[in-house]
Amino acid sequence: MQTAEIQRRWLNFFGDRGHTVVPSASLVTDDPTLLFTVAGMVPFIPYFTGVVPAPFPRATSVQKCIRTLDIEEVGKTTRHGTFFQMNGNFSFGDYFKEGAISYAWELLTTAESDGGLGFEERDLWVTVYEDDDEAIELWKRIAGLPEERIQRLGKSDNYWHTGQPGPGGPCSEIYFDRGPQYGADGGPAVDDSRYLEIWNLVFMQYLLKEVRSKTDFDIAGELPKKNIDTGMGMERVAFLKQGVDNMYEIDQVRPVLDMAAELSGRRYGAQHDDDVRMRVIADHVRSSLMLMTDGVAPSNEGRGYILRRLLRRVVRAMRLLGVDAPSFAELFDASRLAMRDAYPEVDAEYERTSRLALGEEETFLRTLASGTTILDVAVEDTKKAGGDKLSGDTAFLLHDTFGFPIDLTLEVAEEAGLSVDRSAFDALMSEQRARAKADAKSKKAGLADLSVYSELRALGETVFTGYDYLETESRILGLIKDGVSVTAARAGETVEVILAETALYAESGGQAADKGSIVGDGFELEVLDVQRPVKGLVSHTVRVRSGEVGVGRPATSVVDREYRHSAAQAHSATHLIHAALRQTLGQDAHQSGSFNKAGYMRLDFSWNQALSHETRSEIEEIANNAVRDNLEVVTRILPLDEARKAGAMALFGEKYGDTVRMVDIGGPWSRELCAGTHVRTSAEVGLVNLVSESSVGSANRRVEALVGLDAFRDLAAERAIVSQLTSSLKTPREQLPDRIADLVSQLKAAEKKIAAFEASKLQGRVPELAQAAKRVGDVLAVIEDLGELASVDELRKLVTAVRERLQAEAAVVALAARVEGKPSVIVATTAGARDAGVKAGPLAKGAAAVLGGGGGGKDDMAQGGGSDASALPAALESVRSALLG
Ligand code: SER
Numbered sequence: 001m002q003t004a005e006i007q008r009r010w011l012n013f014f015g016d017r018g019h020t021v022v023p024s025a026s027l028v029t030d031d032p033t034l035l036f037t038v039a040g041m042v043p044f045i046p047y048f049t050g051v052v053p054a055p056f057p058r059a060t061s062v063q064k065c066i067r068t069l070d071i072e073e074v075g076k077t078t079r080h081g082t083f084f085q086m087n088g089n090f091s092f093g094d095y096f097k098e099g100a101i102s103y104a105w106e107l108l109t110t111a112e113s114d115g116g117l118g119f120e121e122r123d124l125w126v127t128v129y130e131d132d133d134e135a136i137e138l139w140k141r142i143a144g145l146p147e148e149r150i151q152r153l154g155k156s157d158n159y160w161h162t163g164q165p166g167p168g169g170p171c172s173e174i175y176f177d178r179g180p181q182y183g184a185d186g187g188p189a190v191d192d193s194r195y196l197e198i199w200n201l202v203f204m205q206y207l208l209k210e211v212r213s214k215t216d217f218d219i220a221g222e223l224p225k226k227n228i229d230t231g232m233g234m235e236r237v238a239f240l241k242q243g244v245d246n247m248y249e250i251d252q253v254r255p256v257l258d259m260a261a262e263l264s265g266r267r268y269g270a271q272h273d274d275d276v277r278m279r280v281i282a283d284h285v286r287s288s289l290m291l292m293t294d295g296v297a298p299s300n301e302g303r304g305y306i307l308r309r310l311l312r313r314v315v316r317a318m319r320l321l322g323v324d325a326p327s328f329a330e331l332f333d334a335s336r337l338a339m340r341d342a343y344p345e346v347d348a349e350y351e352r353t354s355r356l357a358l359g360e361e362e363t364f365l366r367t368l369a370s371g372t373t374i375l376d377v378a379v380e381d382t383k384k385a386g387g388d389k390l391s392g393d394t395a396f397l398l399h400d401t402f403g404f405p406i407d408l409t410l411e412v413a414e415e416a417g418l419s420v421d422r423s424a425f426d427a428l429m430s431e432q433r434a435r436a437k438a439d440a441k442s443k444k445a446g447l448a449d450l451s452v453y454s455e456l457r458a459l460g461e462t463v464f465t466g467y468d469y470l471e472t473e474s475r476i477l478g479l480i481k482d483g484v485s486v487t488a489a490r491a492g493e494t495v496e497v498i499l500a501e502t503a504l505y506a507e508s509g510g511q512a513a514d515k516g517s518i519v520g521d522g523f524e525l526e527v528l529d530v531q532r533p534v535k536g537l538v539s540h541t542v543r544v545r546s547g548e549v550g551v552g553r554p555a556t557s558v559v560d561r562e563y564r565h566s567a568a569q570a571h572s573a574t575h576l577i578h579a580a581l582r583q584t585l586g587q588d589a590h591q592s593g594s595f596n597k598a599g600y601m602r603l604d605f606s607w608n609q610a611l612s613h614e615t616r617s618e619i620e621e622i623a624n625n626a627v628r629d630n631l632e633v634v635t636r637i638l639p640l641d642e643a644r645k646a647g648a649m650a651l652f653g654e655k656y657g658d659t660v661r662m663v664d665i666g667g668p669w670s671r672e673l674c675a676g677t678h679v680r681t682s683a684e685v686g687l688v689n690l691v692s693e694s695s696v697g698s699a700n701r702r703v704e705a706l707v708g709l710d711a712f713r714d715l716a717a718e719r720a721i722v723s724q725l726t727s728s729l730k731t732p733r734e735q736l737p738d739r740i741a742d743l744v745s746q747l748k749a750a751e752k753k754i755a756a757f758e759a760s761k762l763q764g765r766v767p768e769l770a771q772a773a774k775r776v777g778d779v780l781a782v783i784e785d786l787g788e789l790a791s792v793d794e795l796r797k798l799v800t801a802v803r804e805r806l807q808a809e810a811a812v813v814a815l816a817a818r819v820e821g822k823p824s825v826i827v828a829t830t831a832g833a834r835d836a837g838v839k840a841g842p843l844a845k846g847a848a849a850v851l852g853g854g855g856g857g858k859d860d861m862a863q864g865g866g867s868d869a870s871a872l873p874a875a876l877e878s879v880r881s882a883l884l885g
Pocket of ligand 1: 038039040041086088200201229230231232
């Protein structure tokens with residue numbers, strides 16, 4: 001049975017039983033606590049928690065999911081995939097345990113010829129949460145399962161939540177027995193490889209807060225209703241139904257695996273390590289394709305980083321299969337063909353996604369090449385120094401900066417006969433992880449407990465009136481202080497305010513929150529921040545400037561007019577720069593992030609080289625021409641499909657069937673989906689001044705611009721500097737660069753002259769020093785402190801020159817000096833002195849020891865230094881006494 005057929009049967013079965021068929025949501029969630037859609041239930045979370053009333057009592061879906069926690073397990077087991085599809089049926093306070101168990105049993109055991117999935121009853125086992133007697137009774141009664149095929153397991157197996165505060169509950173899982181050749185008897189409690197979990201029925205009835213781990217969490221209370229969330233692993237059922245050994249060999253994945261085999265000339269099934277590599281490739285290529293299709297682009301943080309990691313692991317696995325040449329073109333095309341029936345968008349977006357994949361492959365292959373050079377040098381240095389272990393620092397640097405996987409470092413080191421200081425590397429890695437975790441925690445802390453918002457959200461969506469008005473009269477629906485609902489707040493307090501309607505823009509889509517105030521009879525609130533903590537709810541963080549504010553009071557939100565105008569200028573300028581970038585660089589310049597606030601904008605985009613001065617000017621000029629052309633800005637609300645057809649550049653996270661807001665500047669000249677606030681015509685932007693262009697991680701660039709009055713002020717400041725220069729250098733503006741270049745080269749020439757003069761002055765001392773040679777022990781010796789010198793090099797030249805003069809004698813020259821306050825001693829010997837057994841090395845070393853440092857060198861010339869300049873006379877004395885023997 002093909003995967004598409006399983007999907008069809010699933011949706012028909014539940015569709016026929018009153019479930020609304022909901023298309024898969026994007027892999028990119030709009031839930032702030034989750035990076036990706038990790039389960040079929042994710043798009044329905046607000047319905048489970050009651051934050052948003054469910055639009056239907058029951059629903060079914062086949063949901064695209066990504067989970068990357070087990071990334072290291074991919075390919076090694078039969079069942080870990082980073083991308084997978086979860087078939088779900090959901091009840092929002094409609095049917096509960098009995099309904100869920102009946103439906104699952106019916107679909108699984110109905111014969112294939114009757115539209116079911118055709119599993120044999122005798123192959124199925126179930127587990128239930130330890131004290132769930134009710135579920136045990138239901139399984140016995142509905143499915144006729146004997147007691148011994150129902151097992152009780154604890155929280156780690158039979159309790160489900162997303163890992164974040166939110167809905168959760170005990171669950172019951174259905175397993176398929178693959179037979180004794182796959183492991184021991186005794187059911188899923190004994191062996192979860194032989195007994196494969198295929199379907200999880202979650203009895204969603206609690207709201208969790210503080211989720212510390214899978215088994216350690218606090219329950220905040222019961223959900224408003226008892227719900228059902230189930231998830232069947234479509235890949236698992238597919239591999240059982242297709243009679244293959246694992247999920248990498250099903251119809252939607254196998255073609256990629258075969259392509260990897262073909263490109264490498266190795267056979268799948270011949271050698272375990274190679275098999276694992278091919279499975280990793282098959283899995284990761286598909287996951288990457290699906291992620292890019294949903295708008296994720298490779299980058300160095302968040303979702304983009306996970307995608308980058310997947311792509312790089314593919315390159316790595318191909319190399320281990322012996323393929324060094326680019327191979328993404330073939331691998332991604334194979335995946336596209338295997339996925340396009342189920343997901344037509346894979347085809348529609350392929351031009352863009354394949355460009356991203358190929359670009360990343362090219363960059364990473366280059367990275368590997370430069371990382372290899374660094375690694376080679378490190379290997380050579382380690383060997384030269386007589387070591388047999390590459391330092392953990394080097395391995396970490398390669399990993400952190402060059403994206404060089406540790407196993408590659410291990411492999412290259414091993415080829416060179418070295419090991420790697422693995423424990424130092426691991427320590428650095430865990431430090432980094434701890435930092436990342438602390439970072440994530442501090443970010444999440446802001447979200448705290450969402451339940452207080454949920455209650456307020458249940459009163460309705462906050463209406464944003466700010467596209468049309470800068471003031472709106474409304475009512476205070478709620479006040480929150482330190483995460484708890486309060487009824488009133490007084491002057492000096494900082495609280496969050498929820499209004500029924502607001503004219504204030506909440507930070508989103510890269511646009512900063514509005515500034516402004518909320519005022520009412522007898523109170524005035526200064527707005528510090530505006531956010532949307534849960535979908536559809538706007539929260540204003542305010543400081544009560546005067547009076548007392550209470551829930552239920554009328555209140556007017558007032559936007560700071562000037563701030564808003566500058567913010568709108570900046571946001572429209574962001575669109576102008578984006579359009580200009582794509583006109584100049586082509587469609588490959590894919591936006592990967594943006595931020596704008598009054599007077600300022602920045603835009604990140606995928607591009608793998610610095611922009612030249614000419615390109616920067618061109619982009620700036622295109623944007624400013626658009627300003628001059630006074631293009632009309634038109635916003636429209638329309639279905640997503642229509643906006644896509646019109647060629648709008650999409651944002652992340654929209655679902656098919658959603659309505660979106662499309663912002664045109666000059667018709668199709670710039671067309672983006674965007675919820676931000678904009679000016680009415682491009683001329684209002686005033687001026688765009690591109691002030692910087694820089695790198696933000698590999699293959700990602702950032703342009704920054706000042707907008708409107710801020711752009712002008714910056715240019716005016718530059719003009720002031722230029723006019724200062726013209727008057728102090730007495731040079732007209734156009735000649736300034738030449739004049740400054742002249743001055744710099746004159747300065748350099750003068751410095752050279754001074755250096756030459758100093759050197760000849762020093763050389764002038766050579767005869768006098770040579771003459772001062774006195775007999776010390778068996779040799780003639782010059783032992784002098786020269787005071788301050790400009791460099792150790794000068795000292796060395798002097799020592800050499802004095803020795804030259806005494807060449808015919810058995811002589812030792814030991815001169816000392818301070819360079820930038822630090823003491824140095826250089827000792828040189830002539831051949832005669834060496835014949836008499838006097839060596840420079842030990843003399844320098846002895847002197848250095850007196851200076852509190854170290855030194856050494858050859859027999860004819862050696863150097864020592866230290867930190868204690870006051871010990872220089874004593875150091876020279878030590879040379880003298882050494883010669884006296
Ligand atoms: N949410 C549950 C799971 O992911 C059931 O759909 O297993």
